[in-house]
Amino acid sequence: MPLIYYLNFDQQTNKTERPNNWIAIGSLLLALCVMLTLGCQKTDETINEDTLQVGLLLPLSGAAASAGESARAGATLAMQDVNDFLASGESGLSVEFTIKDTGADPETALQQLKELAGEGARFVIGPYSSADAAATVDYANQEGVILLSPSSVASSLAIADDNLFRLVPSDGNQAAAVTALFDYDGIETIIPVLRDDVWGDGLIDDVSQLLGQEGKTLFTPIKYDPSNVNSADIAGQVASAINQALQQSPASEVAVYLLSFGEGASILSAAAQETDCALVKWYGSSAFANNADLINDPVAAQFAMQQGFRCPSFAPDPSAAELWEPIQQQLVSQLGRAPEVFALTSYDAVWLITEAYRNSPATPSAQSFRAALEQAAQYHYGITGRTAFDPAGDRKYAYFNFWGLSETGAGYKWEALGHYDNASGQLVID
Numbered sequence: 001m002p003l004i005y006y007l008n009f010d011q012q013t014n015k016t017e018r019p020n021n022w023i024a025i026g027s028l029l030l031a032l033c034v035m036l037t038l039g040c041q042k043t044d045e046t047i048n049e050d051t052l053q054v055g056l057l058l059p060l061s062g063a064a065a066s067a068g069e070s071a072r073a074g075a076t077l078a079m080q081d082v083n084d085f086l087a088s089g090e091s092g093l094s095v096e097f098t099i100k101d102t103g104a105d106p107e108t109a110l111q112q113l114k115e116l117a118g119e120g121a122r123f124v125i126g127p128y129s130s131a132d133a134a135a136t137v138d139y140a141n142q143e144g145v146i147l148l149s150p151s152s153v154a155s156s157l158a159i160a161d162d163n164l165f166r167l168v169p170s171d172g173n174q175a176a177a178v179t180a181l182f183d184y185d186g187i188e189t190i191i192p193v194l195r196d197d198v199w200g201d202g203l204i205d206d207v208s209q210l211l212g213q214e215g216k217t218l219f220t221p222i223k224y225d226p227s228n229v230n231s232a233d234i235a236g237q238v239a240s241a242i243n244q245a246l247q248q249s250p251a252s253e254v255a256v257y258l259l260s261f262g263e264g265a266s267i268l269s270a271a272a273q274e275t276d277c278a279l280v281k282w283y284g285s286s287a288f289a290n291n292a293d294l295i296n297d298p299v300a301a302q303f304a305m306q307q308g309f310r311c312p313s314f315a316p317d318p319s320a321a322e323l324w325e326p327i328q329q330q331l332v333s334q335l336g337r338a339p340e341v342f343a344l345t346s347y348d349a350v351w352l353i354t355e356a357y358r359n360s361p362a363t364p365s366a367q368s369f370r371a372a373l374e375q376a377a378q379y380h381y382g383i384t385g386r387t388a389f390d391p392a393g394d395r396k397y398a399y400f401n402f403w404g405l406s407e408t409g410a411g412y413k414w415e416a417l418g419h420y421d422n423a424s425g426q427l428v429i430d
Contacts, residue, residue: 052095052357054079054350055116057126057136057147059104063226063261064128066292067340071150072099073331074343075125078350086354095354102127104261105227106135117143123357123369125349128342129261129287130154130199131226137164144366146373148353150345153286153314154202158392163366165373165389167345167352168314169398169422171199174286175206177312177400177420178257180427182216185281187255189217189248191241193234193267194259196223203259203285219245229263235270235277242276254280258288265293265300272303284311289403290340290414301412305405310417315401316344317385318419324383338414341384341401348382355380398422402429 056075059068079095086093098121100112109132116124117139123146127133133152140147140163149166158170182190190211194200204221211218222237224230238256245254256277258264264284271277282304288294289311295301303309316324324344331339356373357364364372377387390396402418418429 050093052093052123052354053119053121054095054097054353055113055119055121055124055126056097056099057102057109057112057116057124057128057132058099059128059132060099060101062102062104063263064104064287066262066290067151067287067342068101068104068128069292070290070331070335070339070343071125071128071346073334073339074150074327074346075350077327077330077334078347082350082354093354093358095350102129102132104129104132106131110135110139113139113145117145122146122366123353124148125150125346125353127152129197130157130202131197133157133164133166134198137162140164146353146366146369148349148373150349151287151342152199154199155206156198156202158390158394160392162393163370165370165377165393167349167384167387167395168342169395170392171203172206173398173422174203174312174314174400175210176422176425177402178207178283178285179210179214180420180425181283181310181312181402181418182211182255183214184427184429185255186253187216187281188253189219189245190255190257191219191238191245192221192257192259193238194221194223195226195261197226199287200259207257217245217249226261226263229266231263231266231270232273234267235274238271239274239276242280246276246279251279256280256282257285258282259285261287262291262293264288265291265297268294268300268303268309269297272299278303278307280307282307282309284309286311286313289313289401290338292337295337295405295412295414298411301405305407305412308404310402310404312400312402312420313341314345314395315341315399315416315419316383317397317399320381320383320385327383344384348380348384348387351382352376352380352387 058071083094102109109127113136128151130152147164153171155170155172192204331343355376360369360372377389380387386397388396400420401416403414404417405412406415420427
């Protein structure tokens, strides 16, 4: 079991008290940690020691399979650590998973959630995508199932008092990050290419508002059906739009903005065959950062690197590096690649659900568990940093890395090429 690091947090002042050095707490101190963070001293009003059944609702196939694989790996590692953690304190509680594959399909996600609920799972990590979350949240509200998504970001789902919580900030934050990058690179005309779903539509709306405030030009979005992607046709439309844009602006001020899942690799590969597509910069989004499909497609990867392709993605707090780096290295060894950041938020999700469950009354209602989860998140400092929710139940504190590609002796790899702090508005490009 890896060492676990903790940061004192002042519940009265809501301020972090940073010690001179991180405190590494090994297995000999785990019982103390349980008392501090999981409410080990039970009362008659708290739940009985038993098995906590947690559902995982993730895309293990389809266009988001790479991210689903990462999220499952992170959650599974957390389950092992949590169970070791609890066993060391002789709590009697253990955590078990029931895993369902959504295939990144909203209808499938809803059906799988119904199956989880029928099997007794009232607490679910997922869904992964905003489209899946939108398809399942009404059922979750009706049936008293709590959803804790490690990755859904659509601003349209930032709704107070529902049963959907998100360990990532809503997309208004990502819009600010990518707009700052456009400014840094001198981009004035943007050609959006996006999934025609709740996430793609929502993110481009957020970005459009910011670009409009700055007087930049946004072309009519080129949208595609996620269930029927014709990459060659999309690339042809992009080439035509670039040709039109270059009649009004220099190539250095024009960019393509791709809002995709794993199908982005196929789109970039097709774009590599269109001469005009290579005339301008290309950018991506959070759902494509660190995706395995791109680095496994040499044509797409070479084109992406040639065009300076970068994707903003929520990042763990840099000051928590001593927490998440050991976990990430374990996941790299397991996956054979850098995981999407959602592996780390999934890791934190397991700890948060466990903490909230331990601090809930016996047979908690959805309302009482929501309150326990909000309380736990408010004062929890996980491997990704502070996990406090905003009033809509989304992560309050936002920090982004910009991911791009570099070439290795064996092929290509993703690497962080800069970062953006939403709180300060500071952009740093490496």
